[in-house]
Amino acid sequence: MARKLGRPTAHRRADLRGMVTSLFEHGRIQTTFTRAKEVAPLAERMITVGKTGTLAARRRALGYITKEDVVAKLFSEIAPSFSDRNGGYTRIMRTGPRRGDAAEMAILELVNYELPKQDTGRRNRNAK
Secondary structure, X not given: OOOOOXXXXXXXXXXXXXXXXXXXXXXXEEEEHHHHHHHHHHHHHXXXXXXXXXXXXXXXXXXHOOOXXXXXXXXHHHHHHOOOOOOOOEEEEEEEEOOOOOOEEEEEEEOOOOOOOOOOOOOOOOOO
């Protein structure tokens, strides 16, 4: 049985669609653990749709994902990177309780997500 997440049906569906869109746009999102468990299967289904690559699949994805450029990214970058994989495209990592209400937080990310390199601002003193 699907979780209701304390929202009416239309609001819940819109929230889940937005989270799937954000996941594909950024590669990872931070949310509550229960929401992450609801979003993961939806995202995996969209990646599977993206792997087919047909026009009908693209239209189906456009009917669910809220941004056209994210759908383009799904079909051009995300789905092809999982072409040799049969499922298991997302990962949920618990991060501990949220400070305000102690809700269990988690990070939902694509399995092939890599953290962006951060510039420390330091320079090599020996370089000229």
